Every structure is written in structure tokens, then in C-alpha cells.
Amino acid sequence: MTGTDLSQTGVIDANIAPHSDTEAHVELTESYAAHNYHPLRVVLSSGEGAWVTDVEGRRYLDCLAGYSALNFGHGHPRLVARAQEQLGRLTLTSRAFYNDQLGPFARDLAALTGKEMILPMNSGAEAVETAIKVARRWGYLVKGVPEHRATIVAMEGNFHGRTTTIVSFSTDPVATAHYSPYTPGFKLVPYGDFAALEAAIDETTVGVLLEPIQGEAGVIIPPDGYLQQVRTLCHSQRVLMMADEIQSGLARTGRTFACDHEDVVPDIYMLGKALGGGLYPVSAVAADGDVLSVITPGSHGSTFGGNPLAAAIGHEVVAMLQTGEFQQRAQVLGARLSEGLAALVGQGLVEVRTRGLWAGVDIDPEMASGREVSEALLERGILAKEAHGQSVRLAPPLVASEDDIDLLVDAFADICAG
Numbered sequence: 128m129t130g131t132d133l134s135q136t137g138v139i140d141a142n143i144a145p146h147s148d149t150e151a152h153v154e155l156t157e158s159y160a161a162h163n164y165h166p167l168r169v170v171l172s173s174g175e176g177a178w179v180t181d182v183e184g185r186r187y188l189d190c191l192a193g194y195s196a197l198n199f200g201h202g203h204p205r206l207v208a209r210a211q212e213q214l215g216r217l218t219l220t221s222r223a224f225y226n227d228q229l230g231p232f233a234r235d236l237a238a239l240t241g242k243e244m245i246l247p248m249n250s251g252a253e254a255v256e257t258a259i260k261v262a263r264r265w266g267y268l269v270k271g272v273p274e275h276r277a278t279i280v281a282m283e284g285n286f287h288g289r290t291t292t293i294v295s296f297s298t299d300p301v302a303t304a305h306y307s308p309y310t311p312g313f314k315l316v317p318y319g320d321f322a323a324l325e326a327a328i329d330e331t332t333v334g335v336l337l338e339p340i341q342g343e344a345g346v347i348i349p350p351d352g353y354l355q356q357v358r359t360l361c362h363s364q365r366v367l368m369m370a371d372e373i374q375s376g377l378a379r380t381g382r383t384f385a386c387d388h389e390d391v392v393p394d395i396y397m398l399g400k401a402l403g404g405g406l407y408p409v410s411a412v413a414a415d416g417d418v419l420s421v422i423t424p425g426s427h428g429s430t431f432g433g434n435p436l437a438a439a440i441g442h443e444v445v446a447m448l449q450t451g452e453f454q455q456r457a458q459v460l461g462a463r464l465s466e467g468l469a470a471l472v473g474q475g476l477v478e479v480r481t482r483g484l485w486a487g488v489d490i491d492p493e494m495a496s497g498r499e500v501s502e503a504l505l506e507r508g509i510l511a512k513e514a515h516g517q518s519v520r521l522a523p524p525l526v527a528s529e530d531d532i533d534l535l536v537d538a539f540a541d542i543c544a545g
């Protein structure tokens with residue numbers, strides 16, 4: 128929308144006399160939308176591929192990519208075409224009836240994960256909630272844990288979403304403060320510490336919930352072999368290994384799932400973000416029948432979960448992932464990004480962690496804060512956001528070009544050069 132459009136529609140009071148379209152939109156948003164985010168000062172109005180344009184006509188390379196919901200970039204033609212076609216045909220039926228999109232989507236997503244079934248939801252947090260419910264039920268009905276005693280072991284530094292139960296086992300005080308009473312039944316251990324995990328498991332444990340790479344914590348990669356150890360332990364203790372691949376999955380790391388890097392297959396996958404192609408919220412849990420069949424009619428559900436529009440988009444996403452093309456691009460572009468950033472370690476960057484086209488960059492506090500670097504990147508036409516304190520997370524869309532990656536590296540080099 129241009130400034131003229133806004134005044135014509137009367138959306139903005141002329142007396143406020145905004146200095147620019149950007150300021151007008153920031154002011155409106157800050158006035159009428161709750162302040163649960165602290166956005167960078169840029170107002171976006173269109174996007175194509177790896178690039179977005181703001182209301183002033185400036186272009187930016189999107190290196191946040193909707194926290195990896197936009198792995199396929201903005202407005203991928205294949206996804207938009209499929210969504211438009213489905214929009215005109217049928218969008219919502221509720222699960223009170225069958226629809227002709229869910230079955231094919233469920234079959235192909237099950238095949239992609241190597242699991243027998245899926246349970247479709249909408250947001251990532253709902254997929255995590257679903258996995259928690261499935262694990263508890265499995266614990267009582269299959270493993271034989273006494274009712275009300277089930278525990279799930281989760282990891283310090285985790286991010287699994289924002290529901291009251293999920294924040295109950297978050298270790299981020301900003302996410303948890305003043306939301307008590309917290310849901311019981313969770314134990315925390317340090318991420319990547321196998322001995323601590325082993326010690327935390329007892330006869331009441333039904334699941335180990337982890338991100339194979341911790342995204343929000345700053346792209347934290349566990350020690351080599353850790354996921355394999357967790358897999359073996361869960362098998363031997365009869366505990367479900369629950370992998371939250373909502374951010375790490377679907378080609379971001381150069382493989383379909385981050386667990387693939389250690390040839391690990393968890394008992395439960397949680398998927399979201401890129402599963403909706405950046406067009407629509409689509410999430411799911413994938414598991415074998417002996418696990419997911421503990422969910423029976425009426426015991427779990429969602430008005431929108433599995434709707435035909437979501438299923439059509441998700442199905443197209445799965446088809447795009449089956450070729451391996453995006454996984455390949457993540458490897459190629461990721462190697463380029465990793466090499467470029469590695470040269471800056473010791474010159475403003477303290478550490479760089481990369482897996483595929485996903486990087487956690489720790490900024491030297493002597494140079495700047497994570498937020499300041501995000502702002503400096505913005506000035507140079509790059510959108511990125513600090514993850515935790517001194518880290519900036521980089522996750523450009525997998526449709527970015529080699530030149531785009533060079534631009535990103537050059538911007539960092541420029542900032543480091545002061």
C-alpha cells in the first residue's frame with residue numbers, strides 16, 4: 128500500500144501526519160497490535176523468491192525466511208498455483224467428513240518420513256502438543272506406566288512453541304515468567320549431555336523430546352554421535368524418541384531431516400513451518416501405527432487440521448522435497464555461506480555453526496550486540512534477526528542464488544570491517 132492509498136481509505140488520521148509509509152504502518156501496528164514482538168523497522172509489502180520489497184520500494188534479501196517456514200521462498204509458483212486451484216474448489220470440510228486431499232497428502236508425507244501414519248494439525252506448537260499427548264497415551268496404554276505418572280525428558284535451551292504446557296518446560300525466563308502454574312510431567316537435562324539424559328530416564332519416562340539442532344537457541348548442533356546415542360537409549364529403555372523437526376526439517380540442513388545426518392529415525396517426527404510452503408500454517412506428527420493408533424475418535428482433534436487447502440499445499444511441498452533438489456541446494460549454498468563466514472571468525476565473529484543453509488553466528492560483544500548486527504544488516508539490504516543475545520541466525524530461502532549468498536557474506540564482512 129502506498130501513502131496515497133492509506134489516506135484515501137482513511138485508515139490513517141491525517142492529523143498524525145506520518146513522515147513516511149514506514150512510520151505510519153509501524154505506528155498503526157504498535158497502537159493496535161499487542162507488543163509480543165520487537166520487530167526491526169521495516170514494513171514489507173511484497174516478496175518473490177528470496178527477496179522482499181518494503182512499502183518504500185526498497186528490496187531486501189530475506190535471510191530469516193519466516194524462521195524457515197519459507198524454505199521454498201516467497202510465492203513459489205508451483206505452490207501458489209496449487210493453492211489457487213484448491214482455493215477455488217474446496218477449502219474446509221472439518222474432519223466430520225472425508226475430503227479428497229487429505230488421503231494423498233497423508234500417504235506421501237508418511238512415505239517421506241518413513242512412517243506409517245501422520246496426524247495433521249496447523250501450527251508447530253499444536254504438533255508438539257499432539258506429540259506430547261501421543262507419548263503420554265502410549266505410556267499408559269502400551270508401556271504400562273501408572274496413570275498420572277508419565278514423564279517426558281526435554282532439553283535445556285529448547286524451543287517448542289508457546290502454549291501453556293510447552294512453556295512449562297522452557298528454560299527461557301522471558302517465555303515463562305508469570306505464566307504459572309506450569310504443567311507437570313517434564314524433566315530437563317542439558318542439551319547434548321548423554322550421561323545426564325541417561326540418568327534422567329526411569330520407569331515413568333515415556334518420551335525424550337528434542338530438537339536435533341536447537342534453532343532458536345542459536346543453531347546449536349549437538350556433539351557428533353549424540354542423536355545415535357539417544358536413539359539407542361530410547362530403544363533399550365522403551366521410551367519414544369520425539370524429534371521436533373519443525374525448524375530443522377524439510378531440506379534446511381541439506382537433508383530432508385536433521386536426524387538424517389546421523390542416520391537416526393526417531394519414533395515421532397514433529398513437522399510444521401515449511402510444510403505449509405510459507406503460504407499457510409500446516410503441521411503434522413508422523414509415527415508408526417503402534418504409536419499413533421493410541422489416538423482414537425474424539426480423543427484429539429482440530430477444526431482446521433487436515434483441511435483440503437492445507438493438505439493440497441502440504442502435498443505439493445512433499446512432492447517438491449521428493450526430488451532432492453532443495454536438499455542439494457541447501458548443501459551447495461550452505462558450503463558457500465559457511466566458507467564465507469569462517470573467514471570472519473576472529474574478526475568480529477566469535478563462532479559460526481552451520482549445517483546446510485542454516486547458520487548460527489556468534490557476534491563478538493566487543494563489536495556489537497546481535498540486535499545491532501541485525502540493524503546493520505537491514506541497512507545493507509539483508510533481513511536477519513538475532514536469535515539469543517549474541518547470536519544471529521541465518522536461514523535464507525533455499526531458492527537463493529550463489530550471488531545472494533555472496534551478498535550476505537559481503538554484508539557481514541563490511542560490518543566486521545567497521
Ligand SMILES: *Cc1c(COP(=O)(O)O)cnc(C)c1O
Pocket residue numbers: 194249250251252253255286287288289338342343371372373374375399400
Ligand atoms: C517454530 C517452532 C515451533 C512452534 O511453531 P509455531 O508454528 O510457531 O507454533 C516449535 N518447535 C520448533 C523447533 C520451532 O522452531
